[in-house]
Amino acid sequence: MYEVVVGINIGIFILLALSLNIITGYAGQPSLGHAAFFGIGAYTAAIMTAKLGYNFWLTLPCSAVTAGLIGALLGLVSLRVRNDFLAITTIGINFVTVAIFQYTPYFGASFGLGVERPQLFGQEMGNMHFLVLIVALIVLLCLFCRRIEKSWLGLALGGIRNNEEAAASIGINVNMFKIIAFTIGTALAGLTGAIYAHHMTFIYSSDFAFVTSISILSMIVIGGMGTIRGTVTGAIILGIIPELFRFMSDYRMLLYGGLLVLMMRFQPEGLLGDNSFLWRQFKGLYSRYRLRQGLESGKGGAASDG
């Protein structure tokens, strides 16, 4: 049972990391406030089911749309402020959002919001059901990200990440694609929030604080920004560490911070990023394996010729 709960927590982090990767990894726009959109999704869903009596499954698209619309506004802001200033702006958005949750009575203020576990075929959804739902969403999201990488959208976002002026000079509408990236990324965080709220059955404003944003960003930086494999690996590693080192849970942020500094110093591409040490080794091994296979099948061919 414990393993299932850990699996759900890690799965939620994978979803969040993959969604941030679209904004920060693909489009290169720094966001230090991703947890705000996770929270907007969670609160939207909680209010819909606990206060308005809607069905859980309906909250998934609604939370995504709400977070995505507010994310599109952040996208509009990103057209005006860039780089460091955008990062600071996103921090501000995170604090403002948390403050709104914390001080508005309708959002439960400092008491938080309680939600009931949703029903599935007349039965309350258990942890196992949530795990299956989350794993299914991870698979879908990975396929979606893969599609982005292969499509014109992926190339356009890559252009913006590298050089906005040059991207515009080859016909890429920089403003539009920035807003698209923010909208998709924040909508997916909102969707994850809806699942989180119904799995936890209780949400509180501090769940979505700045610290959570930093954790999500650390995951993609440590794993390898801009890649699906790196993002997922980073989320798994940073998701498991606190479980393994429960005895030092007070020092979790210290651990994350230390890891970040080490990564920046020795492996800025992340563990499995495109130009990282591990990934280069892996590619080298793979091409040697392919070469050997090619030689062996070549030998086989020659023998049959003789």
Next chain:
Amino acid sequence: MTANSILSVRNLQKHFGGLKAIDTVSFEVNKGETLGVIGPNGAGKTTLFNTICGVYEPTAGEVLLGTQAIHGLKPHQIARLGVARTFQISHPFRDMTVLDNVIMAMGGSHYTGLKGIFSISRTHDNISKAEALLAKLHILAQRDKRAGDLSLGYMRRLEIARALALEPKLLLLDEPCAGLSHDATQEFIDIISQLKATGTTIMLVEHNMAIAMTVCDRLVVLNYGVKIAEGPPAAIKNNTLVIEAYLGRDDDIA
């Protein structure tokens, strides 16, 4: 406007506060020709480029591509209409492969609409088109390298390949030889001659008079934002205003 004019710039002005970076400049670029824009440092050459490409909005005046007015449009719109450019300081998409850098410029109408942006970009067709362009610029061997790892000369070539991938009506080159060695410059002159031979219309900003004289059919000379001369290289070489702009007047020296 002559019948075969591709770009006409009419009374173009670009002011930055009180500074008239471009002051009422007019000229035409004809189909198939290579027009050079020369002038001393700070003459407004790059500002002229940026104003044509939509990076800056003109203070006054018109820019026509064929018969269509393009002043006031955004850079990506002007690019899609067929004006491709390179930058004085190379701007490759550094963490992407050389091949991807070129394919990216072939998106065109795919960069609008949900169906377009989610359709596959690296199709066999697009890959072979991009490879042909890389071969044309002699950088096919660098195909899978990260663009940021290229040498300056290769980056410049990549930028030209990328610009050509737009299938432009007009190619704007901003000092393509700046910072290159003598040999690399010579190779670049060959590349530009090759492009001319295939009928590409080129507008070239050049600081170096010798290069401009060699590759350009016609020259426009700017000084302090004003057009001071226009004509074939031979005539420009002996124009007193031009010589004064570059070297100063006799009584300055005396």
